[in-house]
Amino acid sequence: NAGVTQTPKFQVLKTGQSMTLQCAQDMNHEYMSWYRQDPGMGLRLIHYSVGAGITDQGEVPNGYNVSRSTTEDFPLRLLSAAPSQTSVYFCASSTMALGAQYFGPGTRLTVL
Protein backbone atom coordinates (compact mmCIF):
# COMPACT_ATOMS: atom_id res chain seq x y z
CA ASN A 1 0.00 0.00 0.00
CA ALA A 2 1.95 3.02 -1.29
CA GLY A 3 -0.67 5.64 -0.34
CA VAL A 4 -0.48 8.76 -2.50
CA THR A 5 2.42 8.98 -4.94
CA GLN A 6 3.51 11.97 -7.00
CA THR A 7 5.93 12.28 -9.88
CA PRO A 8 8.23 13.96 -10.57
CA LYS A 9 9.70 15.14 -7.25
CA PHE A 10 11.43 18.10 -8.87
CA GLN A 11 10.91 19.87 -12.20
CA VAL A 12 12.32 22.95 -13.89
CA LEU A 13 10.40 24.43 -16.81
CA LYS A 14 10.86 27.38 -19.09
CA THR A 15 8.09 29.94 -19.48
CA GLY A 16 5.53 28.73 -21.98
CA GLN A 17 6.29 25.03 -21.67
CA SER A 18 3.57 22.59 -20.72
CA MET A 19 3.80 19.56 -18.49
CA THR A 20 1.74 17.09 -16.49
CA LEU A 21 2.19 16.38 -12.79
CA GLN A 22 1.20 12.83 -11.96
CA CYS A 23 -0.73 11.73 -8.88
CA ALA A 24 -1.87 8.22 -8.02
CA GLN A 25 -3.45 6.59 -4.98
CA ASP A 26 -4.04 2.93 -4.18
CA MET A 27 -6.58 3.33 -1.39
CA ASN A 28 -9.69 3.37 -3.62
CA HIS A 29 -10.51 6.90 -2.46
CA GLU A 30 -13.25 8.74 -4.30
CA TYR A 31 -12.03 12.25 -3.48
CA MET A 32 -8.77 13.62 -4.88
CA SER A 33 -7.42 17.14 -4.96
CA TRP A 34 -4.48 19.31 -5.97
CA TYR A 35 -3.00 22.11 -3.88
CA ARG A 36 -0.19 24.54 -4.37
CA GLN A 37 1.95 25.98 -1.60
CA ASP A 38 4.00 29.11 -2.13
CA PRO A 39 6.88 29.96 0.24
CA GLY A 40 5.66 30.91 3.72
CA MET A 41 2.03 30.36 2.76
CA GLY A 42 -0.65 27.82 3.47
CA LEU A 43 -1.99 25.42 0.86
CA ARG A 44 -4.43 26.67 -1.76
CA LEU A 45 -6.84 24.36 -3.56
CA ILE A 46 -6.44 24.23 -7.36
CA HIS A 47 -8.87 21.52 -8.53
CA TYR A 48 -10.61 18.58 -6.98
CA SER A 49 -12.55 15.49 -8.03
CA VAL A 50 -15.28 13.56 -6.24
CA GLY A 51 -15.00 10.53 -8.51
CA ALA A 52 -13.99 9.29 -11.96
CA GLY A 53 -15.26 11.65 -14.64
CA ILE A 54 -16.12 14.44 -12.18
CA THR A 55 -13.88 17.43 -11.52
CA ASP A 56 -14.40 20.94 -10.19
CA GLN A 57 -12.43 24.12 -9.62
CA GLY A 58 -10.97 25.17 -6.33
CA GLU A 59 -9.62 28.50 -5.16
CA VAL A 60 -6.87 29.05 -7.78
CA PRO A 61 -7.72 27.05 -10.96
CA ASN A 62 -6.42 29.41 -13.66
CA GLY A 63 -3.62 27.98 -15.79
CA TYR A 64 -4.30 24.38 -14.76
CA ASN A 65 -6.38 21.53 -16.17
CA VAL A 66 -7.33 18.22 -14.61
CA SER A 67 -9.11 15.06 -15.63
CA ARG A 68 -10.12 11.90 -13.76
CA SER A 69 -10.49 8.92 -16.02
CA THR A 70 -9.85 6.35 -13.27
CA THR A 71 -10.33 6.25 -9.51
CA GLU A 72 -6.58 5.88 -8.99
CA ASP A 73 -5.13 8.71 -11.09
CA PHE A 74 -5.60 12.48 -11.03
CA PRO A 75 -3.06 14.29 -13.24
CA LEU A 76 -2.58 18.06 -13.18
CA ARG A 77 -1.66 19.77 -16.44
CA LEU A 78 0.07 23.10 -16.73
CA LEU A 79 -0.95 24.49 -20.10
CA SER A 80 1.64 27.23 -20.55
CA ALA A 81 3.94 27.56 -17.56
CA ALA A 82 4.52 30.99 -16.03
CA PRO A 83 6.99 32.07 -13.30
CA SER A 84 3.97 32.71 -11.02
CA GLN A 85 3.38 28.94 -11.04
CA THR A 86 6.67 28.27 -9.29
CA SER A 87 5.49 26.44 -6.20
CA VAL A 88 5.27 23.12 -4.41
CA TYR A 89 2.32 21.05 -5.59
CA PHE A 90 0.61 18.52 -3.33
CA CYS A 91 -1.93 15.91 -4.29
CA ALA A 92 -4.30 14.45 -1.70
CA SER A 93 -7.00 11.82 -1.49
CA SER A 94 -9.71 10.82 0.96
CA THR A 95 -12.92 8.89 1.23
CA MET A 96 -16.06 10.90 0.75
CA ALA A 97 -17.22 10.10 4.27
CA LEU A 98 -15.65 13.18 5.90
CA GLY A 99 -12.45 11.26 6.48
CA ALA A 100 -8.85 12.34 6.67
CA GLN A 101 -7.02 13.55 3.57
CA TYR A 102 -3.79 11.75 2.78
CA PHE A 103 -1.17 13.86 1.07
CA GLY A 104 1.58 12.92 -1.33
CA PRO A 105 5.21 14.04 -0.87
CA GLY A 106 4.87 16.96 -3.28
CA THR A 107 6.38 18.13 -6.57
CA ARG A 108 8.70 21.10 -6.44
CA LEU A 109 8.25 23.09 -9.64
CA THR A 110 10.38 26.01 -10.79
CA VAL A 111 9.41 28.02 -13.86
CA LEU A 112 12.18 30.19 -15.29
Add this chain to the structure above:
Amino acid sequence: DAKTTQPPSMDCAEGRAANLPCNHSTISGNEYVYWYRQIHSQGPQYIIHGLKNNETNEMASLIITEDRKSSTLILPHATLRDTAVYYCIVRPAGNQFYFGTGTSLTVIP
Protein backbone atom coordinates in the same frame (compact mmCIF):
# COMPACT_ATOMS: atom_id res chain seq x y z
CA ASP B 1 -17.22 29.19 4.27
CA ALA B 2 -16.11 29.49 7.85
CA LYS B 3 -12.68 31.03 8.32
CA THR B 4 -10.25 30.16 11.07
CA THR B 5 -7.84 32.32 13.06
CA GLN B 6 -4.70 30.90 14.63
CA PRO B 7 -1.70 32.52 16.31
CA PRO B 8 1.23 32.62 13.87
CA SER B 9 3.71 30.98 16.23
CA MET B 10 4.05 29.28 19.62
CA ASP B 11 6.80 27.67 21.69
CA CYS B 12 6.47 24.69 23.99
CA ALA B 13 8.99 22.98 26.27
CA GLU B 14 9.77 19.37 25.45
CA GLY B 15 7.68 16.98 27.57
CA ARG B 16 5.04 19.58 28.33
CA ALA B 17 1.57 19.76 26.82
CA ALA B 18 1.22 21.94 23.73
CA ASN B 19 -2.14 23.70 23.51
CA LEU B 20 -2.85 25.19 20.09
CA PRO B 21 -5.92 27.45 19.87
CA CYS B 22 -8.15 28.10 16.89
CA ASN B 23 -11.05 30.51 16.45
CA HIS B 24 -13.85 29.65 14.03
CA SER B 25 -16.64 31.97 15.10
CA THR B 26 -18.65 31.66 11.84
CA ILE B 27 -18.76 27.87 11.82
CA SER B 28 -22.04 26.29 10.73
CA GLY B 29 -23.80 23.47 12.53
CA ASN B 30 -22.75 20.74 10.09
CA GLU B 31 -19.13 21.82 9.60
CA TYR B 32 -16.34 19.73 11.09
CA VAL B 33 -13.10 21.04 12.56
CA TYR B 34 -9.97 19.32 11.23
CA TRP B 35 -6.36 19.61 12.31
CA TYR B 36 -3.36 18.85 10.15
CA ARG B 37 0.34 19.46 10.57
CA GLN B 38 3.16 19.96 8.14
CA ILE B 39 6.67 19.05 9.16
CA HIS B 40 9.27 21.03 7.25
CA SER B 41 8.31 20.78 3.58
CA GLN B 42 6.59 17.42 3.67
CA GLY B 43 2.96 16.84 2.73
CA PRO B 44 0.48 17.74 5.47
CA GLN B 45 -0.40 14.98 7.92
CA TYR B 46 -3.88 14.44 9.32
CA ILE B 47 -4.11 14.65 13.12
CA ILE B 48 -7.73 14.64 14.25
CA HIS B 49 -11.20 16.00 13.52
CA GLY B 50 -14.47 16.55 15.35
CA LEU B 51 -17.94 18.06 15.14
CA LYS B 52 -18.95 19.04 18.66
CA ASN B 53 -17.74 16.40 21.08
CA ASN B 54 -14.19 16.26 22.35
CA GLU B 55 -12.07 13.73 20.49
CA THR B 56 -8.89 11.87 21.34
CA ASN B 57 -6.62 9.60 19.35
CA GLU B 58 -3.06 8.35 19.65
CA MET B 59 -1.64 11.66 18.44
CA ALA B 60 -3.68 14.35 20.15
CA SER B 61 -6.88 15.55 21.79
CA LEU B 62 -9.34 18.01 20.31
CA ILE B 63 -11.41 20.18 22.62
CA ILE B 64 -14.30 22.08 20.99
CA THR B 65 -16.16 24.70 23.01
CA GLU B 66 -19.87 24.25 23.59
CA ASP B 67 -20.76 27.10 21.22
CA ARG B 68 -18.31 25.59 18.66
CA LYS B 69 -16.73 28.97 18.01
CA SER B 70 -13.29 27.84 19.02
CA SER B 71 -11.23 24.72 19.57
CA THR B 72 -7.91 23.65 21.05
CA LEU B 73 -5.58 20.95 19.84
CA ILE B 74 -3.63 19.36 22.67
CA LEU B 75 -0.39 17.44 22.19
CA PRO B 76 -0.07 15.89 25.67
CA HIS B 77 3.71 15.40 25.80
CA ALA B 78 5.39 17.43 23.08
CA THR B 79 8.60 16.08 21.56
CA LEU B 80 11.10 17.71 19.23
CA ARG B 81 9.49 15.79 16.37
CA ASP B 82 6.26 17.71 16.97
CA THR B 83 7.91 20.91 15.70
CA ALA B 84 5.75 21.76 12.68
CA VAL B 85 3.12 24.10 11.27
CA TYR B 86 -0.32 23.17 12.56
CA TYR B 87 -3.41 23.97 10.50
CA CYS B 88 -6.93 24.27 11.85
CA ILE B 89 -9.52 23.86 9.09
CA VAL B 90 -13.28 24.04 9.02
CA ARG B 91 -14.65 21.70 6.38
CA PRO B 92 -17.77 22.90 4.62
CA ALA B 93 -20.25 20.48 3.14
CA GLY B 94 -18.76 20.87 -0.34
CA ASN B 95 -15.71 18.72 0.43
CA GLN B 96 -13.26 21.56 -0.14
CA PHE B 97 -10.53 22.16 2.40
CA TYR B 98 -9.22 25.68 2.82
CA PHE B 99 -5.88 25.91 4.59
CA GLY B 100 -4.80 29.15 6.24
CA THR B 101 -1.25 29.93 7.30
CA GLY B 102 -1.45 27.91 10.52
CA THR B 103 0.56 28.07 13.74
CA SER B 104 4.27 27.36 13.67
CA LEU B 105 4.96 25.31 16.81
CA THR B 106 8.55 25.07 18.03
CA VAL B 107 9.28 22.48 20.72
CA ILE B 108 12.26 23.60 22.77
CA PRO B 109 14.62 21.09 24.41
